[in-house]
Structures are given as structure tokens and as C-alpha cells.
Amino acid sequence: MDGVDTAITDISTYEQAAKAAMQPIVEWPGPADGPPAQSGVKVMWIACGFAAEGCKAPAQAAEAAADALGWELRVVDGQLDPRIYNRAVSEAIDQGYDAVILNALSVDAVAGAVQRARAAGIVVGSWDGGNEPSPHGVTFEVDQPIAQQGANMASYMIWKSGGNTNAYLTEAPEFNVVRGWIQGARETLETCRTCDIVREDKFTAAEASTRVPTLMVSALRENPRINTVIGAYDASMLSALPSIRGAKFQNVRVGAFNGIAPWLQLIRDGQANATSAVPIKWGAWAAFDNVNRLMAGQDVVAQNVPTRLITSENIDEISGQGQWEGDIDYMAEYRRIWTAS
Numbered sequence: 423m424d425g426v427d428t429a430i431t432d433i434s435t436y437e438q439a440a441k442a443a444m445q446p447i448v449e450w451p452g453p454a455d456g457p458p459a460q461s462g463v464k465v466m467w468i469a470c471g472f473a474a475e476g477c478k479a480p481a482q483a484a485e486a487a488a489d490a491l492g493w494e495l496r497v498v499d500g501q502l503d504p505r506i507y508n509r510a511v512s513e514a515i516d517q518g519y520d521a522v523i524l525n526a527l528s529v530d531a532v533a534g535a536v537q538r539a540r541a542a543g544i545v546v547g548s549w550d551g552g553n554e555p556s557p558h559g560v561t562f563e564v565d566q567p568i569a570q571q572g573a574n575m576a577s578y579m580i581w582k583s584g585g586n587t588n589a590y591l592t593e594a595p596e597f598n599v600v601r602g603w604i605q606g607a608r609e610t611l612e613t614c615r616t617c618d619i620v621r622e623d624k625f626t627a628a629e630a631s632t633r634v635p636t637l638m639v640s641a642l643r644e645n646p647r648i649n650t651v652i653g654a655y656d657a658s659m660l661s662a663l664p665s666i667r668g669a670k671f672q673n674v675r676v677g678a679f680n681g682i683a684p685w686l687q688l689i690r691d692g693q694a695n696a697t698s699a700v701p702i703k704w705g706a707w708a709a710f711d712n713v714n715r716l717m718a719g720q721d722v723v724a725q726n727v728p729t730r731l732i733t734s735e736n737i738d739e740i741s742g743q744g745q746w747e748g749d750i751d752y753m754a755e756y757r758r759i760w761t762a763s
Contacts, residue, residue, distance in 0.1 A: 431585035431616040436577040443574035443698075443731035446739065447749045451726035452756075456711060457718035459491040459760040463521065465713065466514040467495060467706075470526040471502035471627070474657045475682040476702060479745060480525050480549060483703035487710040490757055502627050504531040511535035514544060521545040521713045525706070528598050529553040529560050536560065545716050549709040550702060552598025562722040564708045567729050568599055571698040572606025574731045575677050578696055579650045580614050582675060587617040588647045592634070593624050594654040603679045603698065607652050620645050630658040635665035642671050653678035656685035656697055663693055681732055681746035689737045696733040701748030707756045714760065 467484040470477040481497045488495035496519075498510040507524075511532055514522045522539055528551060529536055536546050537558045548560040555562050579587050589611055593604045611617050621641050625634055642648055651666070653659040656678045663676060678685060681699025688694035708725035715722055728748060732740055740746055 431580070431614050433581050433585040436580040436585075436614070440574065440578040440581050440731060443577070443729070444733060444736045445730075447728045447730060450750055450752075450755050451728055452708065452752065453711065453723050453725065453759065455762060456715055456723070456759045457720055458762055460714055460717040461492065463491070463493045463713070463717055464519045465493055465495050465521045465523060465710075466498065466510060466519050467523050468498045468500055468507055468510050468525065468527065470500050472499040473502070474627070475684065475745065476550075476655065476657055476680045477526055479682070480702045480706040483706035484523070484525075484710070486753070487707045487756070490753070491710060491714060491760055493710075500527070507532045508535045511539055515539050515542050519544060520717065521547060523547040523549060523709050523713070524551055524553075524560065526550040526597060526599070528596060531596075533559070545713055547709045547713055549705045550599055550700070552602055561716065562712050564705050564712065564725050564727060566700050566705065566727045568602035569606035569609075571679055571700070571729050572603040572608070573610045574729065575603070575652055575679070575696060575698045576607040576610035578731060578733060579652065579675055579677060580611070580617060582695070583617075583649060585614060585616050587611060587614065587650045589617065589619050589650045589652060590638070590641050590645070590648045591619060591622045591652050592638070592654045592658070593622065594627055594630075594658060595624055596626060597655070600654045600679070604652070604654065618647070620648050625654070625658070627658070631661040634658055635662040638662045639665050639669045642666065642669065642674065649674055651676045656680040656682045659694070660684055663688060667693060681730075683743075683745050686732065686737065686740060686745065689732065689734060690742075692734070696731065698729060699732050699746045700727060700729050701746060701752070703745075704748045704752045707752060711756055711759065
């Protein structure tokens with residue numbers, strides 16, 4: 423995007439979009455009704471890796487949802503290791519599980535095992551994985567507004583920069599949702615005629631606490647025009663942000679994705695600027711609701727898991743305990759559905 427127009431972009435559209443995304447979710451967007459809890463269901467939950475809150479918190483929610491349904495549950499810490507993912511799916515097949523739910527995993531990492539699970543009649547659900555359902559892949563993916571989260575983040579940064587965003591984007595390609603978030607941000611930035619994407623870098627989850635801090639400081643030093651960092655996801659920025667601020671880049675706006683507790687605290691402390699969040703625990707309950715529908719012989723439904731842009735301007739509206747959970751008592755809504763006669 424070299425040679426951008428010197429006239430400043432009209433930022434009103436971006437400001438309106440960002441402000442709309444910052445509003446609380448006040449009405450239940452999920453299903454109105456559904457089948458009561460089916461009995462005797464055995465589920466395996468495979469988490470991407472407990473080292474990241476974005477992986478561990480949904481696993482904790484899975485335990486609560488399984489308890490509400492009266493189901494048998496096994497939770498697997500995938501440790502960001504595809505070998506563990508594949509072994510767990512194979513064990514689910516061998517041990518007669520009714521369903522496997524993948525959390526933040528690309529089905530490509532477990533394609534062969536998932537195909538065998540589907541052939542064995544096992545439901546394979548996915549939450550926060552950005553996977554496309556198919557006869558040999560996942561049975562369903564819990565819906566969330568993936569691209570919109572990126573668009574919301576970019577709109578906020580364009581607004582706050584007065585239409586003069588010079589952005590540095592990072593991406594973790596192993597996560598489908600991260601690619602979707604960053605693509606949404608990229609496309610929105612490209613609509614701003616006075617903005618520029620100065621640099622983009624990619625990394626793996628295993629490098630988040632080691633390579634990313636050095637990568638970011640180097641990028642900022644080599645490209646002094648950068649005034650905005652949009653990180654792949656909150657957890658990937660936890661080690662990088664102190665390095666950025668310690669290197670005296672105090673005026674660079676920094677945002678990311680997920681809405682995990684440590685990043686929310688950094689926004690409260692004035693160190694970070696924004697996160698485009700989804701209620702990751704809500705998504706776990708939504709996955710169990712879809713499994714319950716399939717166990718009852720019904721189709722899955724749109725769960726409409728929402729998103730909210732959390733920033734320096736509205737952080738005081740967000741609970742200081744844990745990650746953002748969606749502003750609504752989603753657990754009560756699902757319990758209502760599952761106990762209906």
C-alpha cells in the first residue's frame with residue numbers, strides 16, 4: 423500500500439463500527455429451545471494446550487457443561503502437540519466415545535484420525551477451530567463472527583489513529599481462526615486510503631514466548647512509521663508487550679484477540695489498548711448443546727456466539743474476574759433448554 427493519498431481518510435464510518443462493536447451483549451442470541459439432556463453420553467474434549475488460557479478456560483467450561491448434562495467427560499491437554507491430538511482421537515475410537523470435541527484445533531492436524539472417528543459413527547465437534555464441516559471432517563463447527571472480529575479491531579485502530587494507521591500484523595497460521603481474524607483486519611485496513619500495512623510476520627504457537635518479543639521489537643526498530651500492532655492473539659502478546667514498552671515504544675497502539683484475563687488486565691493498566699473478544703467458555707457450552715441435539719436425532723443449530731470489542735474506553739464495564747464471558751448468563755440459558763420437558 424505504498425504511495426497512499428495524503429488526504430486524511432474520513433474516519434466516521436470506522437468510528438461508528440468500532441463503537442457498535444464495543445457495546446454490551448444484552449439479549450440472548452442463542453437458540454430458543456432444544457431437546458432435553460440425553461442420557462449416557464460419553465464425550466472427549468481435546469484442548470489445544472493448557473499452557474494458554476484460551477485453551478484451558480474452555481476445557482474448564484466443558485467440565486461444567488458435561489456436569490449440567492449428566493455426561494461422562496474426559497479432557498485431554500493437547501500440549502500444542504499434534505501427536506497428542508491424534509492419539510486422543512484414536513483412543514476415543516477404541517474406547518467407544520459418542521463424541522469428540524476439538525478446541526482451537528485445525529482439523530488438518532488430525533485429518534486421518536477424525537476420518538476414522540466419523541466412519542466409526544462418532545460425532546466430531548469443533549469450537550474456536552474455524553473448521554468447515556464435511557462428511558469426513560468435523561460434524562459441526564460452533565459459529566462465531568471470525569472475520570468481523572478482525573474488522574472491529576482494525577476499525578478501532580483506524581479511528582484512534584485519526585485515519586493514519588501504519589500497522590504491523592502478526593499471524594499464527596496453525597490456527598484457522600487467527601488467519602480469519604488477521605484477514606478481517608487486513609481487509610479493513612485496505613479500505614482506509616491513508617492507512618498502510620507496513621509489515622507482517624508469522625510464527626508458531628511454540629514461539630509465542632520466545633521468538634515473538636524479539637520479532638516485534640526488531641520490526642518496530644526497523645520500521646519507525648509503525649504506530650499500530652495487531653497481534654495474532656492475546657496470549658501470543660503477553661511476553662511481547664513488556665518488550666515493546668521496555669524498548670520505549672510507548673506510543674504504539676497494541677491490540678489482539680480472545681479477551682483472556684491477563685490481556686484485559688494489561689488494558690486496565692494502560693499497557694495494551696484493545697482486544698476483540700469472544701466468550702470462549704460460552705462457546706464450549708454451545709458445542710455441548712449441538713452434541714446434545716445430534717444425540718437426540720436433531721440437527722445442529724446456529725449458536726450465534728457473540729463478539730465484543732474491549733478497549734481502553736470500555737474496560738471499566740468488564741468484570742475484573744477472568745476473561746470476558748459475554749455479558750449474559752449463558753449457562754442459565756443452556757440449563758433451561760436442557761431441562762425442558
